[in-house]
Amino acid sequence: MSLDALIGRYEVASAADMEDLGRRMGGMLHAGDLVVLTGPLGAGKTTLTRGIAAGLGVRGPVQSPTFVIARTHPSLVGAAPLVHVDAYRLGSALELDDLDIDVDDSVVVVEWGRGMADGLRETWWDVELARAEGGSPADPEDEDAPDPRVVTITRRGA
Numbered sequence: 780m781s782l783d784a785l786i787g788r789y790e791v792a793s794a795a796d797m798e799d800l801g802r803r804m805g806g807m808l809h810a811g812d813l814v815v816l817t818g819p820l821g822a823g824k825t826t827l828t829r830g831i832a833a834g835l836g837v838r839g840p841v842q843s844p845t846f847v848i849a850r851t852h853p854s855l856v857g858a859a860p861l862v863h864v865d866a867y868r869l870g871s872a873l874e875l876d877d878l879d880i881d882v883d884d885s886v887v888v889v890e891w892g893r894g895m896a897d898g899l900r901e902t903w904w905d906v907e908l909a910r911a912e913g914g915s916p917a918d919p920e921d922e923d924a925p926d927p928r929v930v931t932i933t934r935r936g937a
Contacts, residue, residue, distance in 0.1 A: 782807045782814070782904050783934060790911060791928045797823045800930060801830020808835060808886045810859035813900040815892040815935075818908030823928050824890045827908065828863055831888060837861045843890070849878055851885070860885050867891040872898055902936035 782804055791797045808814070808831065816824040825843045832841045836856035843865060852861040862885045869875055872895045880887055882899050889896040893905065911927035 780807050781809075782812070782932065785932050786934060787932060789930045789932075791823070791930055793927075794823065794826050797826045797928060797930075798830035798833070801827040801832075802834040803830075804932075805831040805834020805836075805886075808859075810884050810886065811882065811900070812886050813882060813896060813903035814886070814888045814906060815896045815903055816888060816890045816906050816908065817893040819910075822908035822910065823930075824908055827906070827930070828861075828888050828890070831886075832861050832863075835859070835861050835886060849880065862887045864889040864896075865891060866895045869895060871895070875899070897935070900936065902934060905933045905935045907931040907933075 784807065785804060789800060791800055816827065818824055829841045832839055832852055835854065836858060837852035837854050837860060839852065841852065841863060848868065849862060849864040852863065854860050862880050864880065864887065866875055866889055875895050887899065896903070909929050911929050
C-alpha cells in the first residue's frame with residue numbers, strides 16, 4: 780500500500796491527531812519515497828514527521844533538524860531509515876543536492892522543501908499544512924496549540 784491511499788484533505792484537531800496521521804503515513808512509506816512538507820512556522824511539520832517516524836519504526840527522538848539540516852534515523856525493524864531534512868536555511872536546490880541524501884534506500888521527509896526537493900525524485904508526495912480557518916493561537920510557533928490544522932496530501936511529478 781502506498782501513500783496514494785491518503786491523498787486528500789484532512790482537518791486535524793490536535794498535535795496527537797497530527798502524530799496519528801503521520802503514523803498512518805509512515806506505515807505506508809517505503810525506501811525511495813519522498814515527502815515534501817510545506818506550511819508556516821508552527822503548522823505541525825515536525826509533529827507530523829514524529830508520527831511518520833513512529834509508523835516507520837525508526838530510532839528517535841525526532842526533532843526539527845533546522846540547525847543540522849538533516850538527520851538520519853535508522854530503522855529498528857529492519858526497514859528503510861528515515862532521513863529528516865529541514866531546507867529552511869538552504870539557499871537552493873543545489874545545496875540540498877550537496878547533502879548527498881540516499882533517496883533510493885531511505886524514506887526522505889523534507890520540511891520547507893517545496894521548490895527545492897522536487898528534483899530528488901520523479902514523483903513525490905506534497906503535504907501542505909495550514910491552520911484551519913479562524914485558527915489564531917497566542918503563539919503562532921506553538922505547534923501544540925489547540926487550534927485545528929488542515930493537511931492536504933497530493934502526489935506530484937510524472
